[in-house]
Amino acid sequence: MQLIPRSATPPNLRWFLALPKFGIVLLIAAVIALLWLLHQNELEEERAALIKDVLWLEQNLRFQLSGNEERLQQLAADLATSKEPATLFRLRAKHLLNIHPEISQIAWLDAKRHEIDALPSGRLSHKDSASTTADSRQTAFETAQRLGKAVYGEPLQLEPNTSHIEITLPIYVDRNFIGALVASYPLQSLLNGQVPWWFAEKYQVIIVDDNDTQYAAKSNIKGTPSLFYELVFEPPGRGLKLRVTSYKSAVNPLQRLLAIAIIALAIGVFWSLWIVRDLMKKRSQTEQALRAEHAFRTAMEDSLTVGMRARDLEGRIIYVNPSFCKMTGFNQEELVDAAPPMPYWVPEQLDETYALHQAVLAGNAPKDGFEITFRRKNGEHFDVLIYEAKLIDGDGRHTGWMASVLDISERKRASELARQQQEQLQFTARLVTMGEMASTLAHELNQPLAAIASYNSGCLNLMNSADCKADEIRPAMEKIGIQAQRAGKIIRRVHDFVRKSEPKRAPCQIAEVIDDCLGFIEADARKRQVHIECIVAKSPEILADRLMLEQVLLNLMRNAMDAMANTAEADRRLEINVLARPDELEIMVSDRGCGIAEEIRDKLFTAFFSTKPEGMGIGLSVCRSIIEFHRGRLWAEENPAGGTTFHITLPVEEA
Numbered sequence: 001m002q003l004i005p006r007s008a009t010p011p012n013l014r015w016f017l018a019l020p021k022f023g024i025v026l027l028i029a030a031v032i033a034l035l036w037l038l039h040q041n042e043l044e045e046e047r048a049a050l051i052k053d054v055l056w057l058e059q060n061l062r063f064q065l066s067g068n069e070e071r072l073q074q075l076a077a078d079l080a081t082s083k084e085p086a087t088l089f090r091l092r093a094k095h096l097l098n099i100h101p102e103i104s105q106i107a108w109l110d111a112k113r114h115e116i117d118a119l120p121s122g123r124l125s126h127k128d129s130a131s132t133t134a135d136s137r138q139t140a141f142e143t144a145q146r147l148g149k150a151v152y153g154e155p156l157q158l159e160p161n162t163s164h165i166e167i168t169l170p171i172y173v174d175r176n177f178i179g180a181l182v183a184s185y186p187l188q189s190l191l192n193g194q195v196p197w198w199f200a201e202k203y204q205v206i207i208v209d210d211n212d213t214q215y216a217a218k219s220n221i222k223g224t225p226s227l228f229y230e231l232v233f234e235p236p237g238r239g240l241k242l243r244v245t246s247y248k249s250a251v252n253p254l255q256r257l258l259a260i261a262i263i264a265l266a267i268g269v270f271w272s273l274w275i276v277r278d279l280m281k282k283r284s285q286t287e288q289a290l291r292a293e294h295a296f297r298t299a300m301e302d303s304l305t306v307g308m309r310a311r312d313l314e315g316r317i318i319y320v321n322p323s324f325c326k327m328t329g330f331n332q333e334e335l336v337d338a339a340p341p342m343p344y345w346v347p348e349q350l351d352e353t354y355a356l357h358q359a360v361l362a363g364n365a366p367k368d369g370f371e372i373t374f375r376r377k378n379g380e381h382f383d384v385l386i387y388e389a390k391l392i393d394g395d396g397r398h399t400g401w402m403a404s405v406l407d408i409s410e411r412k413r414a415s416e417l418a419r420q421q422q423e424q425l426q427f428t429a430r431l432v433t434m435g436e437m438a439s440t441l442a443h444e445l446n447q448p449l450a451a452i453a454s455y456n457s458g459c460l461n462l463m464n465s466a467d468c469k470a471d472e473i474r475p476a477m478e479k480i481g482i483q484a485q486r487a488g489k490i491i492r493r494v495h496d497f498v499r500k501s502e503p504k505r506a507p508c509q510i511a512e513v514i515d516d517c518l519g520f521i522e523a524d525a526r527k528r529q530v531h532i533e534c535i536v537a538k539s540p541e542i543l544a545d546r547l548m549l550e551q552v553l554l555n556l557m558r559n560a561m562d563a564m565a566n567t568a569e570a571d572r573r574l575e576i577n578v579l580a581r582p583d584e585l586e587i588m589v590s591d592r593g594c595g596i597a598e599e600i601r602d603k604l605f606t607a608f609f610s611t612k613p614e615g616m617g618i619g620l621s622v623c624r625s626i627i628e629f630h631r632g633r634l635w636a637e638e639n640p641a642g643g644t645t646f647h648i649t650l651p652v653e654e655a
């Protein structure tokens, strides 16, 4: 009976379990890589946009400054040729300042760098500048004169907190240097004017030099910088750089949510996989335990010598163990699924067997088991003892009947043999008793025969006389009849006693049994000068084999007389008492004999134990087995008056 489905063996299962785990790890890695790539892509795009924007800004500034330079160049050229240069300067400078607010001042200097005019005047005076400022302005002035073209000076701190950059443009008349025009750009104003608002929303723009000194900055945002890009700020050059920094834009919440969801889902899948793995592990352990249990059970069932047979509620066989198969000679395939009549039923007893089968299915099987005869496949009959029990499944449902079947044919044969041997022994014991009593019985038989002979010769004499009357002969003839009956009774009793018959329990009166025994023993007792006293209480009938009881009592009485062989004649008393109790009878056979020595008391009832030279020693052992057969007890006690008392108890049963 296959109870457990075969499943993957543990190493395979481990591989099987590892695969999805491996897959999930790969999936998580792929998801993380994807997110990282997306992030990198974003950064790249951000960087490209930054560069593009920075280049655009730089171009814008360059365009603006170059345009301004050209216009100032034009003004310088016009001043050189103008008849009224003062008016021209004022007019054109004012116009320039108006349309280019990033220029804070335009100054007109002569060849000695003295200010001729300035718009707005005075604010960024070229006269009373600090010495470093003056030096740097001087250098720029001289360079412009020497090169004959516009020159940007170094950044100057002309007003508090505001750095300026100045462009110096030389003025020539017929190759004679007559002065220069100087225009100032406050760097902050330059950024304010030239960096559009949308640019400032995205980036921070600062102007720095090589030493990272900051000159101007513009930005509308705050936060953590992420990327920056630097470009040489040319014109004006002078080591100035434009640094544009982008700020981390707020991450799209949907994107973040998506990333979190993906990671959470991956973790969830991993976790559930872990749980499944745990469950499968537990399942595999349980299966392992079940397999071990199954193997153990199978080994146990296979080694059982008791046959096991399970039937469903309809009586169909669902399981038989190897022992049952061995017992019946049929194999599992032939028995499982078999329905009544079963192949091992005895064909001659089909009806009884079927009735028993029905009783079992109805739940009426005897609790102490029942005996039945089965037939082996080879036709041999054998007796079995069957115990039936309910078959209960895992849910507590009654699904059939389980029987343990014991082959008792061998045991029965042995007990039958023992019984026959015991019977034989009893019979032998009876023959022995009878043999021992033969001379007494012959003597007893001799008396009626002698009487018959003498009555017979008396009758013959009477008949010989001439006046013989029938009435004279009659009494003698009657006595002959009586004596013949007496002799016949003796012979019948002997015949009855040695007759071989099956033990048969029938209701009988103990007084009658004792009477019969006395009939046997009286002659012997007379011979041995033993006085017999018999007190029998009124007692109910008991169920017993009369002959067997006689054998017991006779044996005890003869033993008692044997024991009194050396007792003084006057004391040779054999007492037989019968006590009646509600549930049992007690019979006591007492003598005044030699008693039983302590050392032989234990061996008394052992077969073939005798202290007598010609004794066989089977008497008491047979007596005990007979009494036990009658469910009674036999034991010996000391007689308080001297000698021994043998006690017998017999249960009083309803006939």
Ligand code: ADP
Pocket: 555, 559, 560, 563, 591, 593, 594, 595, 596, 604, 609, 610, 611, 612, 614, 615, 616, 617, 618, 619, 620, 621, 644
């Ligand atoms: P057997 O009479 O052939 O010896 P039994 O089995 O009847 O065999 O008795 C066994 C022995 O028990 C006797 O040999 C005797 O020693 C002892 N025995 C039996 N009955 C008595 C008795 N009433 N008094 C003393 N000894 C007894």
